[in-house]
Amino acid sequence: MKYNRRNNKEEHRQMRAPVYEALETLKRKRVVPFDVPGHKRGRGNPELVELLGEKCVSLDVNSMKPLDNLCHPVSVIKEAEELAAEAFRAEHAFFMVGGTTSSVQGMVLSCCKAGDKIILPRNVHKSVINALVLCGAIPVYVNPERDVRLGISLGMERFEVEKAIKENPDAVAVLVNNPTYYGICSDLRAIVKLAHEHNMLVLVDEAHGTHLYFGENLPVCAMDAGADMASVSMHKSGGSLTQSSLLLTGKNVNWEYVSQVINLTQTTSASYLLISSLDISRRNLALRGRESFAKVSQMAEYAREEINSIGGYYAYGKDMINGSSVYDFDVTKLSIYTRDIGLAGIEVYDLLRDEYDIQIELGDVANILAYISIGDRIQDIERLVGALADIKRLYSKKPEEMPSMEYIEPTVVMSPQTAFYSKKESLPIQKTEGRICSEFVMCYPPGIPILAPGERITKEIIEYIMYAKEKGCSMQGTMDSEVEYLNVLV
Structure with a gap:
């Protein structure tokens, strides 16, 4: 349906909009606050008011009868x-x-x-x-x-x-x-x-x-x-x-x-x-959602066509549908494969931000994702397409210089809870092959664990983590903030 x-x-x-309406009513009453938050509608924190605006800070209120309780x-x-x-x-x-x-x-x-x-x-x-x-x-x-x-x-x-x-x-x-x-x-x-x-x-x-x-x-x-x-x-x-x-x-x-x-x-x-x-x-x-998302779909499809016409990039879409593992495809997602221009997704992600002032949603070892939604404009799409064409012209490398990387299927040895709370020791990542991980390792975004508690660490997984780090992926989940050590079961 x-x-x-x-x-x-x-x-x-x-x-x-019942909550919004109740907040507007409260604001008109000019109630004297002897409750939290302590900034008291911003009066106690002028720098916060300067940053967020008086109306925003004045609506940062506590639960009370007229406003209900979540x-x-x-x-x-x-x-x-x-x-x-x-x-x-x-x-x-x-x-x-x-x-x-x-x-x-x-x-x-x-x-x-x-x-x-x-x-x-x-x-x-x-x-x-x-x-x-x-x-x-x-x-x-x-x-x-x-x-x-x-x-x-x-x-x-x-x-x-x-x-x-x-x-x-x-x-x-x-x-x-x-x-x-x-x-x-x-x-x-x-x-x-x-x-x-x-x-x-x-x-x-x-x-x-x-x-x-x-x-x-x-x-x-x-x-x-x-x-x-x-x-x-x-x-x-x-x-x-x-x-x-x-x-x-x-x-x-x-x-x-x-x-x-x-x-x-x-x-x-x-x-x-x-x-x-x-x-x-x-x-x-x-x-207004029906009309808004019709425009979003049109913008994303336009961007997909323009990016694919550049050459070297692959902005995938409904062409991936096979009726089974890809039963359908959400055309509002502008996912782009970058490795055919010799650059990892995270490298294109960084170039877009640092050289072109364009912030996209994510870059992984092979793809980027530009999130298209109700706040985007066609001129923003044009700017992204132009930047990607420029990056290909100025920064592309030979694709064969890229190591072969793909999603690695982990081997689960025990439940996440058992592994997370078990006795553990910290070892350099390079020395953890064959051991059972007791914490998470992931690139964020997207926040999908490369390793989760209870999974066996393999040589391929170690190489993947090191490669992702080298390319500049934001690594999270480990107790070690530098992601140089992993906690493994004793």
């Missing part, structure tokens, strides 16, 4: 969440202020406990494996097919999911990345049907899929596919403030229990700047 025009009654409701909404936040659920075609929607990390962890923690199995692809965001460390669930990895040339993981294939389900009938859930950072989509409807036939929940990390609920001719969104829960990064393609997100639940989920799980880790001092940005952005998408 694709986006349908709302009836007049629904559209009228979607024009409301931990137990009963009035304006409750109404705002109901409007979000309606807009996203969910049974319930939670406003999340800890980023989509908190939303993903809320999904996993609400359906998994210690010893439970969860079926998932290995190319998950670190937040998923962090949740497994917290709850003690056991991952059953469906290692997706890899595109050797691009060096990226593709989608979960139906027959691989079916095989994992049959081999692990006691698993409680299947988690799917849809779409991936690079725009790859799995056959979500088929996976949902298969999981539900075996009484398993389906959780969707939809961090990069806010627009799927509002655009046309885009891959199916989680709620329309029948998924039970979905984590949606409103701040990515939806226009809200950084760190604001949604957790959506379907009809088969006890949302009251999910609320209790969220409150295990959710802050009791939720930012009304973030909450109101979710409220306003939902309204914007509900009223």
